[in-house]
Amino acid sequence: MSKKTEITEERKESAEAEIREKRKTVDYNTIEYPIEILVQKYLDGIKNDTNELFIPDYQREMAWSPDHQSKFIESVLLGLPIPYIFVADSSAEDDKEDARLEIIDGTQRIRTLANFINNELELSNLKKLSNLNDFTFADLPLSRQRRFKRSTIRMIQLTEEADEEVRRDLFERINRGSVELNEMEKRRGIHPGVFLDLVEELSKHQRFRDLCSFSEASIKRRDPQEYVLRFFAFLNNYHDFSGNVHDFLDQYLIKCNKEFEIPNKEERTKKIQEMKNEFYSMLDVVDKYFPDAFHVFLKSKKEYKPTTRIKFESIAVGIALALREAQGDVVPKSTKFLYSEEFNKYTKSNASSSNNKVVNRIEYVRDQLLGKS
Structure with missing residues (x-):
């Protein structure tokens, strides 16, 4: 058994400060x-x-x-x-x-x-x-x-003070306990493959993590991996979304893993690079024109946290679709649409289960960027 380190008064004070800092007030x-x-x-x-x-x-x-x-x-x-x-x-x-x-x-x-x-x-x-x-x-x-x-x-x-992170955390603790695997951890064990390896690689891209302001806790929960998977799943399949997000992501992951089973190594490498390029190009637009789009600032805590999954996929996929259609750089005339009442209506927390709403919010961002509206 390893020797127990000394519990000094300084460590006790640090531990208490950490509890106060990280404890979430849930009314x-x-x-x-x-x-x-x-x-x-x-x-x-x-x-x-x-x-x-x-x-x-x-x-x-x-x-x-x-x-x-x-x-x-x-x-x-x-x-x-x-x-x-x-x-x-x-x-x-x-x-x-x-x-x-x-x-x-x-x-x-x-x-x-x-x-x-x-x-x-x-x-x-x-x-x-x-x-x-x-x-x-x-x-x-x-x-x-x-x-x-x-x-x-x-x-x-x-109460309304409990944000999405608090709600998800409470759900995990009630239903799964602290040692139970979350959805992305389960996918890693159940659906390994070349495409999931790509998701893992992109999730560690530092600029992506910085733009989203992932906390250490969210990284441990594998939130970056889920965001990347959501990006590709909705980008390439959003019209087929049926309402169940986890099934939708699982089916897309399985499909892509099979598609990456290409005997020709050069063809597989080319396909991987194309997906990387779309992801990086999307990040370029965010970083250049609206670097605050993927996170929110908590005034009470003076810190940033990732925006909701719904807003992330809406903005990220909308940008990627606009880049595809423009076949080059996208220069938005304004970014005010991200703070509009209409966009808020599309991306509010209870707007996630309808195929129609998924299509509307993603194409709303695409059309705003292309100046179609």
Whole structure:
């Protein structure tokens, strides 16, 4: 066992200063809602992405099996304690009047409740309430349906002060723990290949890291790799985006790894260099005309942090598309469009799940740079 270093008063003071500096203040409120209201907030407007209670792009799809969902419904019917649902007011980057609630933890529970109330879940393999097996919500007596809808679930609501980084960090800690692999780490283990090696190389490009102001923590989370992967995936495939970001990135990564399996070494090297050139050319435009586009300044902390993934991919891909069309340098007449109400509407934190919105925000940047608007 290695010898323990001395814990001096100076080290204690440094440790305390580090805690104070890096601790995130997360203001929150505790609210209790009837199940009927929670489901209504989730379902009303879900088809056109205007529902008050929404699922962000970094969340997973429905993962619970029918048996798992049934067990959760059984717990509600038995009146057992239900874990808090964590949500965040998304107004920090949106219109203040919008005030939608981003689900940080609880998507499986919300979806299960919606499935059950909509008679899309048939209860199965229940142990405590075995007589309810094969029941749907409609099969319950009307009195029990009403009592179920009136049952309440507590919700922790982060205020608008909680930015995207805080929300993602909380999601990771609740769902995966500190040692669980994040999505990019999983991709490294599951989908290794020449294209992923290229993503790794470009993610370490110093000018890219400087422009995005990645912190040490975000670098450890492999955020630079995800930003690079997003750049190429949306640049070459944004019209085919279906709404699930992780699946979209995974499928593109798999596709590109296969495409790079070219027997001809010269052809493979040429293809790699072409992708590098597009990435570097995009950085040239950012660095030359709007070097602050990829980060935001936190006045309260007097530090920079990367801009949201949505804004990054919108700007980066929009620039690359404009360069392709112009077949040369792009000289913007103005950069004011990046701070316009229209661009903010396209890139607010809850605008990520719609194919139409992805296309609109990327092509908005492209057209502004080309002077088409």
